[in-house]
Amino acid sequence: MSEDISQDSAGFETRARIDTTRPHSARFWNYFIGGKDNYKIDREVGDQIKEIFPGLVDVAVTSRQFLGRAVRYLAGEQGVRQFLDVGTGLPTADNTHEVAQRVAPDARIVYVDNDPIVLTHANALLTSTPEGRTAYLDADLHDPESVLRAAAGTLDFSQPVALMILNTLGHVAEYEEARALVRRLMSGLASGSYLVICDGTATSEPMIAAAAAYKESGAVPYHVRSVEEIAGLFDGLTLVEPGVVRVPQWRPEGGDGGPSDVDAYCGVARKD
Template sequence: MDAAEAAEAGAIRARIDTGKPHSARFWNYFVGGKDNYEKDRELGDHIKEIFPGLVDVARTSRLFLGRAVRHLATEQGVRQFLDIGTGLPTADNTHEVAQAAAPDSRIVYVDNDPLVLAHARALLTSTSEGETAYIDADLYDPEAILREAAKTLDLSRPVALIILNTLGHVADYAQARDLVNRLMAGLPSGSYLVISDSTATSEGMIAASNEYNKSGATPYYVREVAEIGGFFDGLDLVEPGVEQVTRWRAETADSTAVDAYGAVGRKA
């Protein structure tokens, strides 16, 4: 590591607050990752006592991502992916799934969490035919995201916009829809939207969300299934539409019922 890289690493570490839980680290703990701290694990263990099903949500949401990306790469010919709210790298990241199916795929990750930034180099692997990039940017500035993404992606050609387990952090539903609409407005016809989020479909999930929001971490608000569907207004839903993440084009007989719904929609 040279002096510039060391200085950058030091600046990133200075932004990391280990004194309170963080959503990316909390989720990393739930999927079996190692990039978390004591406060994240304490909250995770507490939430598991209240609602063990959240572990299934974390696990199956990751599997949904893989199925959606493979479907778009292999069946729809998509070669460009914009993944917002990347989170910490684990197994089967978007670029790994996409480039395994289509080596010439180009992927841009977007996040503004300093720990994710610290791990960006792990995400920036790529096939020689494709490309992977990382943007340190905020969901609340869609136009800046699109400007930066255009340095790697050709925004005159279809792009798959992926926003998983992220929009729940936007408290106001109308604002969340506006952010999605502004992002999709910058993408051409033939582009796709992929969204999944936890839903207010059980008392356990609602209780877990309320307890999480007391922790000091950035709050996460579970929404009704119809509100998840609302993000896709004006798009053509890919079958089977808005569905539990375990049941969206399931490749195995996973009958786990989870409080998380997702869908894929196409811009005409």
């Protein structure tokens, strides 16, 4: 595992922002999906959480599989050529731009995160097909208007955009604030745009216990919500079949693996 994540060309200021003494959600999640961009503390807490709730690994893996299916559906069946991925996390295999540009080489993707670890790996995200474009913004979900203004340098907001918010909204403590942030982002997108969300849910005692243990580890808390609350994030939009379902049950493909009863729900919806 890499222990020199911060030793790159991102500069001293970015390196100074990286705290290796506390677990961090992007690195923690990276460890769960088999990545190498994490520190000892992330792996230690990850192993503790796995003892409490081994199923969290399945949540991480199946959520990544959902990302691929949703992007292929939107780029392929719906012809979407623009993606705004907010809270992208650390790059691994099959990032949004890689999946989209396999289907549509001219696709444009903007990644948004305000995490210093992600910033140091921005170069890995900034690869693109010659026909398309990929950009990274160091910006904050809590300031949607700034996100939209900055993304307008790459995306054409007069045309449909797929807004991707995967395993990110749990960092917003208040549910109504999370709903408001989603609405503010979607308000800047054209008709025919899509919202893609997946998140862990408080659908089992082990999942709730895992979230509590993660908070107690000193990490920034992650709030798991009810299925009804996840569904409420899509209010005012038209859900794509099969609606809000457990992550593996959204348009499954033959190559997907893992259980079907994970504690995470997802959905894709269209702005009419």
